[in-house]
Amino acid sequence: QVQLVESGGGLVQAGGSLRLSCADSGRTASTYTMGWFRQAPGEEREFVCAITWDGGVTDYVDSVKGRFTISRENGKTVYLQMNSLKPEDTAVYYCAARAARWPAKSLYDWRYWGQGTQVTVSS
Numbered sequence: 001q002v003q004l005v006e007s008g009g010g011l012v013q014a015g016g017s018l019r020l021s022c023a024d025s026g027r028t029a030s031t032y033t034m035g036w037f038r039q040a041p042g043e044e045r046e047f048v049c050a051i052t053w054d055g056g057v058t059d060y061v062d063s064v065k066g067r068f069t070i071s072r073e074n075g076k077t078v079y080l081q082m083n084s085l086k087p088e089d090t091a092v093y094y095c096a097a098r099a100a101r102w103p104a105k106s107l108y109d110w111r112y113w114g115q116g117t118q119v120t121v122s123s
Helices: none
Strands: 004-007 010-013 018-024 033-039 046-051 058-060 068-073 077-082 091-098 117-122
Touching (some): 004 091, 018 033, 018 091, 018 117, 046 077
Parallel strands (some): 010 117
Antiparallel strands (some): 018 077, 091 117
16 A cells, blocks of 8 residues: 655745655555646646656646656655745645556546645745
8 A cells, every 4th residue: 555645835935945755654656656736725636747666757737847846766755846936836735656657647547645735835
């Protein structure tokens, strides 16, 4: 059983940075593709970025390209470095994992989810 636990959310001013972490505390997800989604109030959960098991392939939604960076360490911990944050980045951020080789943008293609961590960017 994969158990994902996120940390690192908080309140930051526009232009600031935050680093989110996601660790698998259960069965190893070292061979899984892992990703980040976010959900703002009243909005659908949307894909943010993902990384393959070996870190060789990453994928980002256009709105975060050049500002966010996804990385993974030892196969079980995934990080999301968020720079130049904007108020529109405010959302609950969820870590996700899928037992597949490649990323997917639909949330229905991801099996395992963390509990979410709040990111609030003030203007």
